[in-house]
Amino acid sequence: MKSLSSMALKHESGQLLVLDQTKLPAEEAWVHCQCPEEMVALIQKLAVRGAPLIGVAAALALAKQLEGGASEQEFFAAASKLRAARPTAVNLMAAVDRMLTAFSRFEGHKEQVVREAEKIFEEDAALCEAMAERGARLVQPGDQLLTHCNAGGLATAGIGTALGVIIRAHQQGKNIHAYVDETRPLLQGARLTAWELKKHGVPHTLICDNMAGFLMSQGKVTRIFVGADRIAVNGDAANKIGTYSLAVLAKHHQVPFHVVAPRTTYDPSCPSGKEIPIEQRAKEEVSRHAATESVWNPAFDVTPRALITSIVFDDGIA
Numbered sequence: 001m002k003s004l005s006s007m008a009l010k011h012e013s014g015q016l017l018v019l020d021q022t023k024l025p026a027e028e029a030w031v032h033c034q035c036p037e038e039m040v041a042l043i044q045k046l047a048v049r050g051a052p053l054i055g056v057a058a059a060l061a062l063a064k065q066l067e068g069g070a071s072e073q074e075f076f077a078a079a080s081k082l083r084a085a086r087p088t089a090v091n092l093m094a095a096v097d098r099m100l101t102a103f104s105r106f107e108g109h110k111e112q113v114v115r116e117a118e119k120i121f122e123e124d125a126a127l128c129e130a131m132a133e134r135g136a137r138l139v140q141p142g143d144q145l146l147t148h149c150n151a152g153g154l155a156t157a158g159i160g161t162a163l164g165v166i167i168r169a170h171q172q173g174k175n176i177h178a179y180v181d182e183t184r185p186l187l188q189g190a191r192l193t194a195w196e197l198k199k200h201g202v203p204h205t206l207i208c209d210n211m212a213g214f215l216m217s218q219g220k221v222t223r224i225f226v227g228a229d230r231i232a233v234n235g236d237a238a239n240k241i242g243t244y245s246l247a248v249l250a251k252h253h254q255v256p257f258h259v260v261a262p263r264t265t266y267d268p269s270c271p272s273g274k275e276i277p278i279e280q281r282a283k284e285e286v287s288r289h290a291a292t293e294s295v296w297n298p299a300f301d302v303t304p305r306a307l308i309t310s311i312v313f314d315d316g317i318a
């Protein structure tokens, strides 16, 4: 496989490396992923995360396994484990299915299947560029933007989806300010989005999730950009838990609410948000500092299309 490099995933000197996002921002630790089973574990503990990136990472893990001499049976077994690593982000299933189709189409010819994984990586970066350009056109000079979770370079093979739009608008000199939801319970906003914005020099302010309503009531948010893990045919969109609450608040305060996602996040087989499987995660993620272990911990929620102003895809705005 050729050398590939992004903010959180790279193939270098024959090694597949991932940036362990559980350790950010304290430590920038790159981990050598040696087999698909290790990639499954890295995805499940959110060392590798973000809908587009887990798809790209799964494809590269399968390509490496094939290069290492895996049999057809081993390849298909690994693909089914990777496909099931997390249930909500459809990008994961789409990328694995693309690798399986390539395996069948090219009758297991290693070089061509590996090339398919490289294309998945490179295409994701290109889709991010297209979304950043398209989304940044919606941003007005002086906009005060709000985002949730992390939909940036750490979550994709490129500049990001929602965060890519914010970074691009900053690069265009639009004089924007970004508010960052800390994103309970795992703090992807506080740990990861703030880290990326700092790297790109984007002016930003961190808030706790429960401050967004008061912030909007003071007229301090003019536009919201969030990512998505799966978009249903009717336009309902699943994203990190807390996104739905933001959309309700945005409607009340008449703040435009934009979802930014590549076409790999659209699920043509899913009629509406009701059919999107929502991942339930370990209760310890929430109860770590609590006086109880009785916890509900869905990782995502669904925002109905009626609350979404527009969806910015790489190839158009819906």
Ligand code: MRU
Pocket (backbone or CB within 6 Å): 046, 049, 050, 051, 052, 089, 148, 149, 150, 151, 152, 155, 156, 160, 161, 162, 188, 226, 227, 228, 229, 239, 240, 241, 299
């Ligand atoms: O659980 P995570 O951190 O993988 O959740 C990530 C999100 O919800 C992102 O907003 C989404 O995957 C879009 S990333 C471009």
